[in-house]
Amino acid sequence: MSFVSTELKNKVMLITLNRPDKFNSFNREMAFQLQKAFDDAEANDEVRAILLTGAGKAFCAGQDLSEALDESGPGITKIVEEHYNPIILRIRKIEKPFIALVNGVAAGAGANIALACDIVLASHAASFIQAFSKIGLIPDSGGTFFLPRLIGFQQASALMMLGDKVSAMDAQQMGMIYKAFPEETIMQESLKIAETLANMPTKAIGYTKRLLNDSLTNNLNSQLIEEGKMQVASAQTYDYKEGVNAFLEKRKPEFKGK
Numbered sequence: 001m002s003f004v005s006t007e008l009k010n011k012v013m014l015i016t017l018n019r020p021d022k023f024n025s026f027n028r029e030m031a032f033q034l035q036k037a038f039d040d041a042e043a044n045d046e047v048r049a050i051l052l053t054g055a056g057k058a059f060c061a062g063q064d065l066s067e068a069l070d071e072s073g074p075g076i077t078k079i080v081e082e083h084y085n086p087i088i089l090r091i092r093k094i095e096k097p098f099i100a101l102v103n104g105v106a107a108g109a110g111a112n113i114a115l116a117c118d119i120v121l122a123s124h125a126a127s128f129i130q131a132f133s134k135i136g137l138i139p140d141s142g143g144t145f146f147l148p149r150l151i152g153f154q155q156a157s158a159l160m161m162l163g164d165k166v167s168a169m170d171a172q173q174m175g176m177i178y179k180a181f182p183e184e185t186i187m188q189e190s191l192k193i194a195e196t197l198a199n200m201p202t203k204a205i206g207y208t209k210r211l212l213n214d215s216l217t218n219n220l221n222s223q224l225i226e227e228g229k230m231q232v233a234s235a236q237t238y239d240y241k242e243g244v245n246a247f248l249e250k251r252k253p254e255f256k257g258k
């Protein structure tokens with residue numbers, strides 16, 4: 001059964017979590033299907049941006065607890081190490097822009113998968129919940145790494161310990177997400193942003209993403225050195241030459257992602 005659907009639209013791979021009757025909560029099969037969808041998007045040169053969303057009323061309610069509690073199921077160790085960790089690492093390591101379209105509730109691992117993306121957009125109907133403490137667990141899926149860096153240590157501590165629900169508008173105000181849009185226009189606005197990214201210099205965006213990853217652990221001197229290397233690499237691309245020529249010729253550039 002397919003719990004993840006994909007559709008290529010104008011160089012954007014739209015990936016949809018598709019267990020709407022379970023609020024798109026993860027089971028083992030869905031986790032592996034999502035990893036494969038990411039791998040396929042990375043390997044496909046026609047894909048220059050990835051837009052992740054959920055079917056129905058939810059983005060993702062996190063882990064399907066019936067699977068987590070099943071004595072014959074994969075167990076917590078495999079769920080963390082084989083489901084969520086590989087998903088987060090793919091989001092950060094694939095050098096194409098990832099956009100999360102949070103259309104409804106994003107709870108637990110669902111919230112943290114969204115927050116690992118490069119750009120997070122949300123419907124006014126959406127909400128974000130670090131739900132782990134409600135059931136005696138700790139935030140996984142990179143939550144303790146990304147959330148403090150997005151909104152600060154104090155805010156992250158409170159949200160993780162108290163498990164408060166954060167509306168899309170509050171999430172935007174505190175810097176957790178990029179923008180919130182009305183429910184009726186969120187898909188259109190998200191595709192517009194994704195398509196804009198898909199028509200930009202993909203190599204340079206990928207290098208920017210690599211540098212942002214490095215900045216999470218580098219000191220200033222190391223980061224400056226890496227910036228220098230990536231700038232040299234960017235200057236060797238087709239898109240750099242096209243961008244410069246278009247600027248000099250006063251025309252719109254036609255980037256190829258090469």
